[in-house]
Amino acid sequence: MALLEITNVDISYGKRLIVKNCNLTLEKAEICSIVGESGSGKTTVIRAVLDLLAGGGRVTAGDIVYEGRSLLTLDDKEWRALRGHDISMIFQDSGAMMNQTRLIGKTYVEYIRTHENISKKEAWAKGAEMLGRMRLPDPDRIMRSYPFQLSGGQRQRVGIAMGMTYQPRLLLADEPTSALDVTTQAQIVRQMMELRDEYGTSIIIVTHDLGVATYMADKVVVMKDGEIEEQGDRSYMLHESTNAYTKKLLDAVPSLGGKRYV
Ligand SMILES: Nc1ncnc2c1ncn2[C@@H]1O[C@H](COP(=O)(O)OP(=O)(O)OP(=O)(O)O)[C@@H](O)[C@H]1O
Numbered sequence: 419m420a421l422l423e424i425t426n427v428d429i430s431y432g433k434r435l436i437v438k439n440c441n442l443t444l445e446k447a448e449i450c451s452i453v454g455e456s457g458s459g460k461t462t463v464i465r466a467v468l469d470l471l472a473g474g475g476r477v478t479a480g481d482i483v484y485e486g487r488s489l490l491t492l493d494d495k496e497w498r499a500l501r502g503h504d505i506s507m508i509f510q511d512s513g514a515m516m517n518q519t520r521l522i523g524k525t526y527v528e529y530i531r532t533h534e535n536i537s538k539k540e541a542w543a544k545g546a547e548m549l550g551r552m553r554l555p556d557p558d559r560i561m562r563s564y565p566f567q568l569s570g571g572q573r574q575r576v577g578i579a580m581g582m583t584y585q586p587r588l589l590l591a592d593e594p595t596s597a598l599d600v601t602t603q604a605q606i607v608r609q610m611m612e613l614r615d616e617y618g619t620s621i622i623i624v625t626h627d628l629g630v631a632t633y634m635a636d637k638v639v640v641m642k643d644g645e646i647e648e649q650g651d652r653s654y655m656l657h658e659s660t661n662a663y664t665k666k667l668l669d670a671v672p673s674l675g676g677k678r679y680v
């Protein structure tokens with residue numbers, strides 16, 4: 419059984435049908451990149467998986483099935499158990515999602531304690547350990563900081579550490595590295611891939627960076643105007659596809675091919 423199966427899904431904001439007939443299957447430990455021009459519906463698709471559509475967005479047809487269970491019928495309690503634990507999301511600017519008036523550590527401890535019945539002290543230690551694993555120097559200082567006291571890259575790594583705390587079975591990443599410098603970007607790409615290698619985490623990464631997309635992915639999905647234009651394994655999409663749009667989009671890759679991530 420696939421880990422995630424999106425079948426014939428339509429998504430609308432209000433009366434506007436945005437995503438049409440989306441079909442996407444993700445196996446355990448598989449990494450899938452979604453690429454496509456701005457406004458093609460990439461964010462909409464991955465937000466729909468976590469039931470986090472903004473602006474009155476909703477799935478109006480089809481089904482999203484995770485480990486044999488439809489995600490479209492979960493109640494709040496079931497979502498609280500799943501979201502941030504089995505399925506996590508990393509946003510483009512995780513820092514902006516955090517409460518700016520609360521210490522990172524306080525936010526982190528609260529997050530951990532919604533998933534685990536442990537003391538605040540234990541939760542603090544666990545959070546600091548995760549920050550250390552994201553190679554954030556001096557994790558205790560970071561825990562005692564407010565989001566605005568950190569650099570953009572540090573904040574993003576905090577967000578990624580949080581998203582990885584429970585070694586999610588499914589990680590949804592929306593442009594996780596676009597706000598970061600190339601070195602930090604490479605580190606984070608590596609860390610996501612390690613998560614897959616060590617824990618069998620499946621990943622969907624939305625990115626404008628075709629170098630990152632094709633470097634990480636087992637499978638590449640190309641979106642255009644709310645529809646999946648084409649999908650296939652990386653090698654097929656890069657070298658064998660005859661789809662004009664795919665070719666135009668991925669033709670840009672060889673020039674980025676020299677960029678190293680490991
Ligand atoms: N909250 C919202 N309310 C109404 N329409 C929205 C909302 N969010 C997105 N849309 C519309 O849905 C379409 C797809 O947007 P989406 O954010 O999924 O695209 P995207 O592929 O992620 O683009 P980008 O690469 O710029 O992030 C766009 O036409 C956008 O205007």
Ligand SMILES: [Mg+2]
Pocket residue numbers: 460461462592
């Ligand atoms: Mg987007």
